[in-house]
Amino acid sequence: MRRGIWGVAVCLLIPAGMGLADDAATLAQQCVTCHGAEGEAIPPLAGLPEADVTAALLAYRAGERPDALMQVVAKRLSDDEIAALAAYFEGLGP
Amino acid sequence: MRESISLSRRQLLALSGAALLPAPMVMAQGRPRVVVIGGGAGGATVARYLAKDSGGAIEVVLVEPAHRYDSCFFSNIALGGFWEFSALGHGYDGLAGVQLVQDWATGVDRDARRVALGGGGSVSYDRLVIAPGIDFVEGAVPGWDVASQQAMPHAYKGGSQIRVLKAQIEAMREGGTFALIAPPNPYRCPPGPYERASMVAHLLTQSNPTAKILIVDPKESFAKQALFEEGWQNHYPGMITRIGPDFGADTVEVRPETMELVIDGEVEAVDVCNVIPAQQAGMIAAQAGLTDETGWAPVRPEDMRSRLDEAVTVLGDAAAQGDMPKSAFAANSQAKVVAHALRAELTGGTAPAPRYLNTCWSLIAAHDGVRVGATYAPAEGKITALDSFVSQPGESAERRRQTWLESVDWYRAISADIFGSSSS
Structure with a gap:
């Protein structure tokens, strides 16, 4: 029982911090399942301005921007991870 | 045989230590x-x-x-x-x-x-x-086996089976019955059988509007049930009937040669039968x-x-x-x-901390898309759901159209992500 509780605690803590290998490219692998090279309803992310991606993810995480899917995804991202993702996607631009 | 193999493996592990075992093999092979x-x-x-x-x-x-x-x-x-x-x-x-x-x-x-x-x-x-x-689990639906899949297609592994099923629906007699035998949990794509019924209804509404759809379901309830039932009522009123285990749907038997179902001892003639086994x-x-x-x-x-x-x-x-x-x-x-x-x-x-994500989109009718999904992480010995979301009954047509367009974008993106065509 005690072990179970610790298991949950550890899992909740780990995603909030950046592990050694937890770089932006690795994190971004989760995004590209839906965000492709083109898209009518799901925007491509490559080349988007860093400030826009940061603002969008922060707003999703705070529940201030509507979209239930993106809200639950953003809820699992730390400030550092949001910053790293935003910089990464801007860097993929032309 | 298997036991003696796993025993020797365990003994080997005990001697050398689990972490050491892979290294020599890896080095030996470059x-x-x-x-x-x-x-x-x-x-x-x-x-x-x-x-x-x-x-x-x-x-x-x-x-x-x-x-x-x-x-x-x-x-x-x-x-x-x-x-x-x-x-x-x-x-x-x-x-x-x-x-x-x-x-x-x-x-x-x-x-x-x-x-x-x-x-x-x-x-x-x-x-x-x-x-x-x-x-498929052999014998899960009495009377059905893979040899019957031309008469009663499963159409649940992609490929030619889905074309066979479509051809049968198109050739169905006017006012005929399309039966769908749904599987028990757990199975691939939980909303799949109900999206399937929706798509068949969409086809029949255009080509054969007096036809009926009968879902024979061993489960009490199913994925996105409120959304599907609302959609069926709105788009295909009176066309789709679902019977559950209370009415013997958990013990259905099929007769592919005569295109019959036996439900609770009653023989029912059908015109097309989609069997999705356990x-x-x-x-x-x-x-x-x-x-x-x-x-x-x-x-x-x-x-x-x-x-x-x-x-x-x-x-x-x-x-x-x-x-x-x-x-x-x-x-x-x-x-x-x-x-x-x-x-x-x-x-x-x-390795980074594992994070898992899923979304299942389903189409109920033209431009009427719905979705369900969640984030996941390991906890208490299993992959455990963290936060989830699901489309709501009564959403606007515009929201539903967006959800459908989203699913199309997802299909293109995930295909490129899986097979590497065009994208990174």
């Missing part, structure tokens, strides 16, 4: 080799990411008999006439750095770490990934001795590694992992975690 069985959403993603991200440090071999993958996901959309069947096909040319062995994996010798091939050869591995999808892990997982009494392969939630063999990973539909549904999205999400874990183990480094 580059470590990962063999992946199955080129679907799970297997092809693992193969592609391992090859791409290891920069050649890992030799990646994909064993897949087909030259082309016809996705089961979105096949209902083609059945409904919204897409061409050809849009579901994907080649393996985009899997840069992956050695493709176009053959069946017919067996796994886990002691020798070797996969036997249908063509007669074999391929050895340092780490094995098994992603075989599902197979499911289990793809056959090769059971042959390798990696499944338990449930028919699925138990895995660790941190990295999808088999609980029965530390050198083997099982992912996607075949794995018993916890809360994630059996879907292409889930398999693709698990595959990335697996690629991180294997790369860290075989080439050094630390």
Whole structure:
């Protein structure tokens, strides 16, 4: 029982911090399942301005921007991870 | 036989220590080799990411008999006439750095770490990934077996079966009955049978509006039930009837020769019958001795590694992992975690904390899309749901249209992510 509780605690803590290998490219692998090279309803992310991606993810995480899917995804991202993702996607631009 | 093998393995581990065992084997062969069985959403993603991200440090071999993958996901959309069947096909040319062995994996010798091939050869591995999808449980629907699949198609593994089913619906007599035998839990794509009924209703409303759809369901309830039932009422009033276990749907028998169902002793003549039987892990997982009494392969939630063999990973539909549904999205999400874990183990480094994500989109009628999904992480010995979301009854037509367009964008993006065509 005690072990179970610790298991949950550890899992909740780990995603909030950046592990050694937890770089932006690795994190971004989760995004590209839906965000492709083109898209009518799901925007491509490559080349988007860093400030826009940061603002969008922060707003999703705070529940201030509507979209239930993106809200639950953003809820699992730390400030550092949001910053790293935003910089990464801007860097993929032309 | 299997017991003596696992016993000797355990003894070996006790002597040398689990962490030390892989290293000498890896060094003896030069580059470590990962063999992946199955080129679907799970297997092809693992193969592609391992090859791409290891920069050649890992030799990646994909064993897949087909030259082309016809996705089961979105096949209902083609059945409904919204897409061409050809849009579901994907080649393996985009899997840069992956050695493709176009053959069946017919067996796994886990002691020798070797996969036997249908063509007669074999391929050895340092780490094995098994992603075989599902197979049907024999005898699950009395009267039905794979030999009956032309008369009563399952259409639940992609490919030609879905075309057979569509042709039968188009040839159905006026006012005829389309029956769908739904599977018990757990099975691939939980909303799939109900999206299927929706797409059949969409076809029949145009071509055969007095026809009826009968869903025979062994389950009390099903995925997105409120959304489907609302949609059926709005778009196809009076066309779809569903009977549950209270009415004997859990003991239905079929007679493919005469196109009859026997429900609770009553014989019912039908015109088209889509039988989706109970499911289990793809056959090769059971042959390798990696499944338990449930028919699925138990895995660790941190990295999808088999609980029965530390050198083997099982992912996607075949794995018993916890809360994630059996879907292409889930398999693709698990595959990335697996690629991180294997790369860290075989080439050094630390794998990031595993995160899993899933969304299942379904189409109820033209432009009426719905979705359900969640984030997941390992907790208490299984993959556990963290936060979830689901479409709501009574949403605006515009919201539903957006959800449908989203699903189309997802299909294109995940296809490129799995097979490597055009995108990164």
